[in-house]
Amino acid sequence: MxxxxxxxxxxxxxxxxxxxxxxxxxxxxxxxxxxxxxxxxxxxxxxxxxxxxxxxxxxxxxxxxxxxxxxxxxxxxxxxxxxxxxxxxxxxxxxxxxxxxxxxxxxxxxxxxxxQPVYRLLGGGDDSGSGPRLAAYIGCQTMGIRDDLDSLADEARGYVEEGFTAVKVRGGANVSLDLAAVAAVREAVGPDVAVMIDANARYSWPEAVRLSKGLEEFDTFWLEDPFDFTVAVHKRELGTLRNLSHTAIASGGNVFTRFDMEDLVRLGGVDYLTPDVVKSAGISECIKIASLASAANIIIATHTYNGLGQVANLHFAAAIPAHIRGHVEWDAGGNNAFRDHLVSPAVRVEDGFIHVPDAPGLGVTLSEDAMERFAYEEGPEILGVPRRRAWAPRS
The missing domain is CATH 3.30.390.10 (Enolase-like, N-terminal domain)
Known part of the structure; x- marks a missing residue:
C-alpha cells in the first residue's frame, strides 16, 4: 500500500x-x-x-x-x-x-x-465489549468571560444537572473578575464539583501570583496557563508559582512536543499536563508525552476542541495508562454543529462520560454534507484584544 x-x-x-x-x-x-x-x-x-x-x-x-x-x-x-x-x-x-x-x-x-479502533492499537481499552468511556470536564467554547455572573452560575449549574462533575471557567479578563467568576461558580455547583479556570496565558508574574493565591479560597481544581508562552522563562516561573500557593497548575495545550513538555515537567511547573494531539505533533508524539507524565506521576488531562480533532484526542486519552488519565475536555454548550453534525456517528456523551468510537480507525467518517454545511469563512476565528496588565508589586 x-x-x-x-x-x-x-x-x-x-x-x-x-x-x-x-x-x-x-x-x-x-x-x-x-x-x-x-x-x-x-x-x-x-x-x-x-x-x-x-x-x-x-x-x-x-x-x-x-x-x-x-x-x-x-x-x-x-x-x-x-x-x-x-x-x-x-x-x-x-x-x-x-x-x-x-x-x-x-x-x-x-x-x-x-x-481495530486506534485506541486498541495503542494498547488501550477495557473488557466491557462496548468501548471505553472517559470522564469529561466542561471546557472548549463554554463558560466564557462575562459581567453577568448570575448567567455564568446558571450555565455551570446546568452542566452539573446533566451529570458533569468538573467545569472550567474562562479567565484572563482581570484578576478581580476572574476570582469573582470562580466564586460564583463554586457557590452554584457546591463543594463536590471540580472548578477550574483557564487564564489563556494573559497575565504577568504579579497578576498570576495574586490570582493563584486568591483561588485557594474556592478550592480551585487548577489554574491553567497563567503566563504568556512567548516568555522564554515561563516554564521555570510556572514551577515557582506552583510553590507559592496550593492551587494546582495545568499547562501543555500550547507546548508542542515531548522536548518542550520534558522541560515543563523537569522544572516542576505542572500538576496536570494538557497535550492536544492536533497541536502536539499527533497521536504518536502525545503517546511519548504520556510516558513522560507517567514517569513524573503527573496527570494527563487532554485538551481538545469539538470536531474531528476531538475524536482523535479521545483515542489518545483512552490509550494512556489509567493512573495518569484525567478528565477530557468537552463542550456541552448549545448550538454546536461541529460536535453534532461534522462526523458520523456523532460522539455520544452520557452522565458526564464520553464514549470513545469503537469502529476501526478513528471510528467516524465526515458527514455527507460536511463540506457544504461547513464551508470555510475567511477571517480570524478569534478577534484578539491588546494585552492589558495591571502591574502590582512582586510577592
Missing amino acids: KITSVDCLLISEKLEDPWVMGLGTAYKRDELIVRIRTDEGIEGLGSSYHAHTPHAVKSLIESKLAPLVVGQSPLQIQSLWEKMFFGSIHLGSAAAQAIAGIDIALWDILGKVTG
Whole structure:
C-alpha cells in the first residue's frame, strides 16, 4: 500500500453567540482536516490545529510535508513521523501542528487495515465489549468571560444537572473578575464539583501570583496557563508559582512536543499536563508525552476542541495508562454543529462520560454534507484584544 495524495480541507462554523475569552472574542469555529488517500482505496482522516493562520498551516502541509510521505507506505507511522519532524524542525511549532494531521490520518488508516479502533492499537481499552468511556470536564467554547455572573452560575449549574462533575471557567479578563467568576461558580455547583479556570496565558508574574493565591479560597481544581508562552522563562516561573500557593497548575495545550513538555515537567511547573494531539505533533508524539507524565506521576488531562480533532484526542486519552488519565475536555454548550453534525456517528456523551468510537480507525467518517454545511469563512476565528496588565508589586 502506498500513499497517493494528501489533501487539506478548511471548514468553519459560525457561532450564534460570540464567545469571550482572555485572548479575545470568537465568532466562529475553524478546523483544518487532513485526508490521505492510498492506492488500495483506503483513506485516513486527521486534523491539524490551524493556529489562527489556517492557510499558512495548510500550505505547510501541502508544500513541505506531503512530498515527504506521498509514495511511502502509510503503515510505517513512526518512520514517517521522524521524516516529517526532522525535515521541518526549523519551522518550529507550526511544523508540529502540521505533522499532527498527517500522523492522525495514518493511525486512522492503520486501524482500518487491521480492523481495530486506534485506541486498541495503542494498547488501550477495557473488557466491557462496548468501548471505553472517559470522564469529561466542561471546557472548549463554554463558560466564557462575562459581567453577568448570575448567567455564568446558571450555565455551570446546568452542566452539573446533566451529570458533569468538573467545569472550567474562562479567565484572563482581570484578576478581580476572574476570582469573582470562580466564586460564583463554586457557590452554584457546591463543594463536590471540580472548578477550574483557564487564564489563556494573559497575565504577568504579579497578576498570576495574586490570582493563584486568591483561588485557594474556592478550592480551585487548577489554574491553567497563567503566563504568556512567548516568555522564554515561563516554564521555570510556572514551577515557582506552583510553590507559592496550593492551587494546582495545568499547562501543555500550547507546548508542542515531548522536548518542550520534558522541560515543563523537569522544572516542576505542572500538576496536570494538557497535550492536544492536533497541536502536539499527533497521536504518536502525545503517546511519548504520556510516558513522560507517567514517569513524573503527573496527570494527563487532554485538551481538545469539538470536531474531528476531538475524536482523535479521545483515542489518545483512552490509550494512556489509567493512573495518569484525567478528565477530557468537552463542550456541552448549545448550538454546536461541529460536535453534532461534522462526523458520523456523532460522539455520544452520557452522565458526564464520553464514549470513545469503537469502529476501526478513528471510528467516524465526515458527514455527507460536511463540506457544504461547513464551508470555510475567511477571517480570524478569534478577534484578539491588546494585552492589558495591571502591574502590582512582586510577592
